[in-house]
Amino acid sequence: MIKNYLACLFGFFVSSFVLAQEIDTRKLDLYFKSLEDNNKFMGSVAISQNGKIVYTKTIGLAAVENNLKANENSKYRIGSISKTFTAVLILKAVENKKLALDQTIEKFFPTLANANRITIKQLLGHRSGVHDFTDDEDYETWNTKARTEKEMVAVITKGGSDFEPDTEAAYSNSNYVLLTYILEKTFKKPYAELLTSDITKPLGLTNTYLGGKINTAKNECRSYRFEAGWQAEPETDISIPLGAGGIVSTPTDLVKFSNALFGGKLLKAENLELMKTVKDNYGLGLFKIPFYENISYGHRGGIGKFTAVFSHSSEGNIAIALISNGSNYNNNEIPLAILSAVYNKPFELPVFKTYAVRSEDLDQYLGAYASSQIPVKITISKDNKTLIAQPGEQSPYPLEATEKDKFKYYKTGIALEFNPAENTVILKQGGKEFVFTKA
Known part of the structure; x- marks a missing residue:
């Protein structure tokens, strides 16, 4: 239920x-x-x-x-x-x-x-x-x-x-x-x-x-x-x-x-x-x-x-x-x-990209991120070759690598785009974007 x-x-x-x-x-x-x-x-x-x-x-x-x-x-x-x-x-x-x-x-x-x-x-x-x-x-x-x-x-x-x-x-x-x-x-x-x-x-x-x-x-x-x-x-x-x-x-x-x-x-x-x-x-x-x-x-x-x-x-x-x-x-x-x-409305066929990553490739993304746009912190961790995101006190969820520095969680339509050089990540969902910076 x-x-x-x-x-x-x-x-x-x-x-x-x-x-x-x-x-x-x-x-x-x-x-x-x-x-x-x-x-x-x-x-x-x-x-x-x-x-x-x-x-x-x-x-x-x-x-x-x-x-x-x-x-x-x-x-x-x-x-x-x-x-x-x-x-x-x-x-x-x-x-x-x-x-x-x-x-x-x-x-x-x-x-x-x-x-x-x-x-x-x-x-x-x-x-x-x-x-x-x-x-x-x-x-x-x-x-x-x-x-x-x-x-x-x-x-x-x-x-x-x-x-x-x-x-x-x-x-x-x-x-x-x-x-x-x-x-x-x-x-x-x-x-x-x-x-x-x-x-x-x-x-x-x-x-x-x-x-x-x-x-x-x-x-x-x-x-x-x-x-x-x-x-x-x-x-x-x-x-x-x-x-x-x-x-x-x-x-x-x-x-x-x-x-x-x-x-x-x-x-x-x-x-x-x-x-x-x-x-x-x-x-x-x-x-x-x-x-x-x-x-x-x-x-x-x-x-x-x-x-x-x-x-x-x-x-x-x-x-x-x-x-x-x-x-x-x-x-x-x-x-x-x-x-x-x-009802004769346009819709897109889903395309699922995959991108191979090694466990050590994920280390550059790990840490806690905060945003001035929304009062939610995101903790990024990993489990072997899988990147894990946890917003606030919510349950953690696994991310799928789609391109270099880019990950998705298809269940909620969330995309994360990392910039390791600037210690930032952009969260995209529902047409909106939020910038998070590593603490």
Whole structure:
């Protein structure tokens, strides 16, 4: 599960907007081939137009250890996109008069702070104030171990409240874990059964279900980080995220789900509009996603090293889904390239330069650097033949040599250009440049 970057996911606004008559699939193929050939991305994408799948592509491995190649039916954890499914289940329960959006949750969670003032709608829209347990410093010490409902409610209760209900908004995975339990208590069925009976079975989503321990024999992908090769990431136990981040799916299934949701096949029109109504950047299980002047709706997710995004636009009736089980690249760039191909906007094929360096070549760059432009210090170290950058107290990250004195970190689009004679380095990102001087 991740904190979502969706408020500015595709922040492009210009005057012209044209839907391509035909999507440039050849260029997309070249784009993904470049990523695959350079170990930048493993994952799968699907695009539909007017309800018909018009493009799919899968690259990389489902299981690196077995050299098991992924295919169109390989299944990935989708993280917080699960919240969109959970929101639909809650609103279906409201339509069937099993729940009400304005009802408070004290009968479900009497020990929770402000439970007598927190409503189901506030949980859906991240306006409850309930603290997000994934923000706790010790979260990653226990997230791989199974937890019961009693244990999870105790964790969430201990976290307390970050603000008074409905006074502001803050993304919290705890909200949707609680909504999962509300569904189970209301229907006296496991969440997995409700997901199947109310969404996946009626829509024929055969590759979508609540996950469990990853089983590559069932064409389920593991997730990986890139550190001198793809390294397996520990698995979050699905008993923890549940309807907040525990669903497994494929891009093709996500596109079908998206088309059904926005085509009025899952909810009444007024409840779909509620999902799309954004307040303080949050809808009910959806986010607004701008691309040029087009507005689409969707969600982004992440769990372990899986990342995912889906979006739907009424402009051309376009649905897009992208899921990754490993990335050594800036993940925001890939959806932008896909949308650019769909909407006839220019995008560049990525070019990855390599430059051989020896460990002793890196010594001239080592040290601490400061800038008068921004209050962040960068410490440069090395690990054998890899240069390492650490901004302030943030985690260190490895740099790739691209030319003499030039290095990149592709995941965030950062470039560093050193001048050893002057003891300076220029940091470039997002069209901006900052000069740092060695202390």
